[in-house]
Amino acid sequence: MASPSTSPAPPGGKWKIAIIGSGNWGSAIARLIGINVQAKPHLFEPEVKMWFKGRSLVQQFNESHENVKYLPGIKVPHCVVAEADLVRSVQGANALVFVTPHAFVPGICKQLRGKIDPNCRALSLVKGVEVSAENISIFAQVIEEQLGIPCGALSGANIADEVARDAFGETTIACKDQQEGQRWYEAFHTQTFRVQITDDVVGVSLAGALKNVVAIAAGACDGLGWGNNAKAAIMRIGLLEMRKFALEFFDTARPETFVHSSAGIADLITSCLGGRNRKCGEAFVKTGKSFDVLEREMLNGQKLQGVQTAKEVHEFLKARGRVDSYPLFHAVYNIAYEGLPPAKLTARL
Amino acid sequence: MASPSTSPAPPGGKWKIAIIGSGNWGSAIARLIGINVQAKPHLFEPEVKMWFKGRSLVQQFNESHENVKYLPGIKVPHCVVAEADLVRSVQGANALVFVTPHAFVPGICKQLRGKIDPNCRALSLVKGVEVSAENISIFAQVIEEQLGIPCGALSGANIADEVARDAFGETTIACKDQQEGQRWYEAFHTQTFRVQITDDVVGVSLAGALKNVVAIAAGACDGLGWGNNAKAAIMRIGLLEMRKFALEFFDTARPETFVHSSAGIADLITSCLGGRNRKCGEAFVKTGKSFDVLEREMLNGQKLQGVQTAKEVHEFLKARGRVDSYPLFHAVYNIAYEGLPPAKLTARL
Numbered sequence: 188m189a190s191p192s193t194s195p196a197p198p199g200g201k202w203k204i205a206i207i208g209s210g211n212w213g214s215a216i217a218r219l220i221g222i223n224v225q226a227k228p229h230l231f232e233p234e235v236k237m238w239f240k241g242r243s244l245v246q247q248f249n250e251s252h253e254n255v256k257y258l259p260g261i262k263v264p265h266c267v268v269a270e271a272d273l274v275r276s277v278q279g280a281n282a283l284v285f286v287t288p289h290a291f292v293p294g295i296c297k298q299l300r301g302k303i304d305p306n307c308r309a310l311s312l313v314k315g316v317e318v319s320a321e322n323i324s325i326f327a328q329v330i331e332e333q334l335g336i337p338c339g340a341l342s343g344a345n346i347a348d349e350v351a352r353d354a355f356g357e358t359t360i361a362c363k364d365q366q367e368g369q370r371w372y373e374a375f376h377t378q379t380f381r382v383q384i385t386d387d388v389v390g391v392s393l394a395g396a397l398k399n400v401v402a403i404a405a406g407a408c409d410g411l412g413w414g415n416n417a418k419a420a421i422m423r424i425g426l427l428e429m430r431k432f433a434l435e436f437f438d439t440a441r442p443e444t445f446v447h448s449s450a451g452i453a454d455l456i457t458s459c460l461g462g463r464n465r466k467c468g469e470a471f472v473k474t475g476k477s478f479d480v481l482e483r484e485m486l487n488g489q490k491l492q493g494v495q496t497a498k499e500v501h502e503f504l505k506a507r508g509r510v511d512s513y514p515l516f517h518a519v520y521n522i523a524y525e526g527l528p529p530a531k532l533t534a535r536l
Numbered sequence: 537m538a539s540p541s542t543s544p545a546p547p548g549g550k551w552k553i554a555i556i557g558s559g560n561w562g563s564a565i566a567r568l569i570g571i572n573v574q575a576k577p578h579l580f581e582p583e584v585k586m587w588f589k590g591r592s593l594v595q596q597f598n599e600s601h602e603n604v605k606y607l608p609g610i611k612v613p614h615c616v617v618a619e620a621d622l623v624r625s626v627q628g629a630n631a632l633v634f635v636t637p638h639a640f641v642p643g644i645c646k647q648l649r650g651k652i653d654p655n656c657r658a659l660s661l662v663k664g665v666e667v668s669a670e671n672i673s674i675f676a677q678v679i680e681e682q683l684g685i686p687c688g689a690l691s692g693a694n695i696a697d698e699v700a701r702d703a704f705g706e707t708t709i710a711c712k713d714q715q716e717g718q719r720w721y722e723a724f725h726t727q728t729f730r731v732q733i734t735d736d737v738v739g740v741s742l743a744g745a746l747k748n749v750v751a752i753a754a755g756a757c758d759g760l761g762w763g764n765n766a767k768a769a770i771m772r773i774g775l776l777e778m779r780k781f782a783l784e785f786f787d788t789a790r791p792e793t794f795v796h797s798s799a800g801i802a803d804l805i806t807s808c809l810g811g812r813n814r815k816c817g818e819a820f821v822k823t824g825k826s827f828d829v830l831e832r833e834m835l836n837g838q839k840l841q842g843v844q845t846a847k848e849v850h851e852f853l854k855a856r857g858r859v860d861s862y863p864l865f866h867a868v869y870n871i872a873y874e875g876l877p878p879a880k881l882t883a884r885l
Contacts, residue, residue: 344768355757355882356765357772381769381885408704415810416705419693419802420730423706427796446795447776453768456805461764533704536730 203232208286214258221264238276296333325392342395343449359450361391390444399493401425405459406468464493552581557635563607570613587625645682674741691744692798693806708799710740739793748842750774754808755817813842
């Protein structure tokens, strides 16, 4: 991991960035990219297209420079231009930032195939993992395979609203090519949003998905009123299961991504202190409602990724006879889907 | 690290444990030791003496089996017997548990020298580090040197009141001799208080001291209202500085103690979520009062270890020209002692 602070002359020319996605997180990072693109004209083309699903928001954004629906009150630099047509949004771009809900990725890739610059590269800010049959793949891989271009990943302890108001924070960008990693660094890094670079694309992506399972457990612990010793223990054990899972099933994953980086330990902390998985884990214990009901009642259309990932991971481990080696993941699955009383969360740890 | 679950036949005979200290934490662990001593008569002598400073509490404890001053409402097994005379408390004991405030340790060792079983071993639950001139030493070393007996260390994410009410938690016991480590495990481990064993006495002890410096920073972050991204980043950076410090200055310290164990990452989390250093760090920013004043007002006679440790570590690093390599430790020192505005906490990270 390195944190370069100087901008090298651009090998391979300037980058023209397109942002695919316009939600809360997409809008927060559009602001950072806009700031950096303006400040570094030697590295980036001046205009950044941003794909919005829905024409009404496009017009509103291009007039107000604000995503009034998903990030109200935050101005995005004028160089970021909203575009309702997906294919037009990537025209001329050679650097694509994917920041949509994960369910949209296959459809978007299908629409983009053959329509993008063949020398393009991509960065996935998509959360979650893709599970098909008995395989787990990360969205950076999905994008690489679907579009035939290299794709890195960005993940970290990044609550969008805090990043948008320039509160101090960090993130991890994973990119197999070091030079490309440095350029992505230049596109995202600011004085308050510190970027670390690594080449562990798989580790960064998995950490961002698996931490949601641990956050469900941390929330259950809060709901049970067990206190901070128990919560810290669950986070510690969860972090080690995340790392173990990555190392057991993905050859290229590296342990330090989990225990050192913002995408690992720091994102886990943020998710277990605040995020929606923690909140729903707590409500599950306190209300006795199912996670389906809680998702509808509490998340305003957003998905509760932790329980979905717990199920996918469980099926993946079961197919390999490895369930018992991941007792915390197993307990979350059992609690969410098989009626295990939450108070048994730590019984097999 | 290993978690043995069976009790071996005792090589070297049974242990007779004496507990030196009777505060909040000492009383909580006296309860665990009492439970284990009763349950494992093949490993431990049935009586455990516990040294109390002050005769009035001794009588009260031996009648009520409760430390009404420091851990009210929690019954300790009858096999734990309070004793006001320090030397009598260790008579016949061959396993000493030190659990006093750190300032008492030198005086206690002086009184005990030549009065203890020469085949004794000890375990330090004393928090903090000992700084003399340009050396930092841990209390396990101080006890070893003063008494000429081997001494391990116990540290972890252990809020005493939570341990006392059997909420789930973990701890780390470090002992250079593996067999002795196993016996300490048998003395402390319960179904809800899970013990891990390691041989990294220095790492476990340092983690317990240095985490308080990071907790001051985490509290300042709370006071500044920066949010969870910033707090997670500070915890991540702090953990890596703790580890770096240990590895740079203590040959035998091991990195995994910091990033894997309850004494490392988990204790850091607990301290940054709850503990008194975090609380005072927050109040420092919000009230503008000095840490001396806050200690008097908020801690009811307890010491604010984080700012003291920050100072000692700073002096140690300064003597070696290494201050700049530990920017978070440096910032905490600057904020506490040199008037750096708390908002500059992350400026040099």
